[in-house]
Amino acid sequence: MKIKQVGDPILRTPSQIISQADFESGIVASSIQKMHAILNGIKSISDENGNALSAPQVGVSIRLIVLRIDGEFINIINPRIIERSESTFMFEEECFSFYNIRAKVKRYQSVVVSFLDEKQLEQRLKMEGEFSGLIQHEIDHLNGIFFLDKVEDKSTLVSIDYLLRDEPERLKVVKSLCDYMASDYMASD
Numbered sequence: 721m722k723i724k725q726v727g728d729p730i731l732r733t734p735s736q737i738i739s740q741a742d743f744e745s746g747i748v749a750s751s752i753q754k755m756h757a758i759l760n761g762i763k764s765i766s767d768e769n770g771n772a773l774s775a776p777q778v779g780v781s782i783r784l785i786v787l788r789i790d791g792e793f794i795n796i797i798n799p800r801i802i803e804r805s806e807s808t809f810m811f812e813e814e815c816f817s818f819y820n821i822r823a824k825v826k827r828y829q830s831v832v833v834s835f836l837d838e839k840q841l842e843q844r845l846k847m848e849g850e851f852s853g854l855i856q857h858e859i860d861h862l863n864g865i866f867f868l869d870k871v872e873d874k875s876t877l878v879s880i881d882y883l884l885r886d887e888p889e890r891l892k893v894v895k896s897l898c899d900y901m902a903s904d905y906m907a908s909d
């Protein structure tokens with residue numbers, strides 16, 4: 721599968737901190753390449769999607785996340801949240817590992833994340849709103865946690881079939897995204 725689906729034990733396994741040896745072995749570069757290819761594949765099906773992915777979701781248990789911000793990929797290695805806002809917001813979330821379910825999760829309004837980039841340079845990024853929610857969702861993946869684990873108000877849980885019951889065209893796009901994620905990854909993708 722291009723994206724590991726819920727039930728696969730790798731999604732529940734805390735990911736390893738990336739070491740110097742991992743950079744040298746090429747696993748970081750090859751994982752980044754694979755994640756960019758998959759996010760581009762998702763975006764080619766739906767322009768609204770394909771903005772965030774964690775390495776365990778593509779079958780590599782290392783602490784690596786790719787975000788797309790303003791059209792540019794940011795490769796986030798060994799991320800740590802070093803500041804979080806007191807204020808929170810309810811973020812409506814979805815996940816490529818079980819794409820047919822949505823729900824609302826309480827997230828920090830803003831976070832500051834420190835990480836290494838692909839050149840092993842220390843970076844620091846403040847993220848607010850949607851991107852704050854996205855990075856918190858992806859860091860949870862590195863710890864084996866799903867957004868579903870964090871849903872307090874279960875009445876916000878909704879299936880995509882229900883949500884888009886009056887929008888057959890959009891539902892069709894979501895179904896083709898689900899098919900894409902469950903299809904096999906090939907190096908040419």
Ligand SMILES: [Zn+2]
Pocket residue numbers: 814815816817857861
């Ligand atoms: Zn997810």
